[in-house]
Amino acid sequence: MLNKIILASKSKVRKDILDKNNIDNDVEPSNVDEDVVKLSLLKENASPEIISKNLAELKANKVSIKMNDRIVLGADSVIDLDGELISKPENRKEAMTILRKLNGKPHFLISSVCISKNGSMIWNYTDKATLIMKNFSDSELEEYLSKISDENLYAYNVYQIEGEGRSLFSSIEGDEDTIMGLPIKKIKEYLNL
Numbered sequence: 573m574l575n576k577i578i579l580a581s582k583s584k585v586r587k588d589i590l591d592k593n594n595i596d597n598d599v600e601p602s603n604v605d606e607d608v609v610k611l612s613l614l615k616e617n618a619s620p621e622i623i624s625k626n627l628a629e630l631k632a633n634k635v636s637i638k639m640n641d642r643i644v645l646g647a648d649s650v651i652d653l654d655g656e657l658i659s660k661p662e663n664r665k666e667a668m669t670i671l672r673k674l675n676g677k678p679h680f681l682i683s684s685v686c687i688s689k690n691g692s693m694i695w696n697y698t699d700k701a702t703l704i705m706k707n708f709s710d711s712e713l714e715e716y717l718s719k720i721s722d723e724n725l726y727a728y729n730v731y732q733i734e735g736e737g738r739s740l741f742s743s744i745e746g747d748e749d750t751i752m753g754l755p756i757k758k759i760k761e762y763l764n765l
Contacts, residue, residue: 577763580635580646585734589754590645595765600639602631602646610659620652624684625698632688643763644688649753652680652700667717667725668710676707678743683750685759695762699755701746708740716740 576596579587590597606627613623625648632646651658653673661667684698708716717725719736733744733751749756 576642578635578639578642578644580631580644583647583753585752586647586754589749589752589756593756593760593765595760595763597645600635600644602634604631604634606648606659610657614657619655620650620657620680621682621684621698621700623657624648624650624682625686625696628684628686629688629693629696632686633691633693636688637691641690645759646686646688647683647754649681649683652682653677654679661725664717664722664725668713671705671708671713671717672710674705675713676705678702678704681746681751683753683755685755687759687762697755697758697762699747699750699758701744701751703741703745703751704743705740706742 576598578600579590579597580600580602582599582601587597587599604627609627609630610623613626618626627648628646630646631648632644635646636642636644651674658670658673658679661670681701681703682698684696686693686696688694716736720732724732733748744751747755747757
């Protein structure tokens with residue numbers, strides 16, 4: 573029987589996905605400085621997928637070092653627009669810039685997960701969904717942003733597929749849990765749940 577896992581993330585959406593799937597969990601944020609890691613990896617010409625994988629592993633390993641024999645789950649999600657890494661916005665102006673970039677274009681949402689124990693990765697998985705955003709005017713994008721609370725905007729990237737954000741897309745291909753940041757089916761397979 574699996575003991576409670578540790579989620580190395582402050583993400584309410586990821587915690588909700590674990591809870592909905594009856595996976596007993598405690599939250600222990602890794603507090604990894606993601607911007608520093610991203611900048612370092614971008615200087616090495618790392619792809620958005622590699623950056624996502626590295627961040628998920630770093631978060632899981634950092635927390636698992638201090639959790640004796642406990643299973644720790646780290647996760648990270650990024651947007652890949654033609655090879656360009658798109659991160660969560662810091663403010664509403666950045667959110668608008670991101671929405672303009674994605675406007676009318678296909679892009680990938682990449683979610684990586686890593687399970688670590690005693691400071692070392694024991695399993696990882698990366699999944700990718702393809703989304704095509706409809707074409708919107710600036711005023712339509714501003715109206716969309718006005719409906720999103722600050723907390724949701726900064727926590728869940730610029731769109732929320734589980735809510736208001738669904739209306740932004742003409743096409744969504746891929747696992748919805750992946751888009752929300754946690755490919756739970758593969759995690760459950762690995763954990764034999």
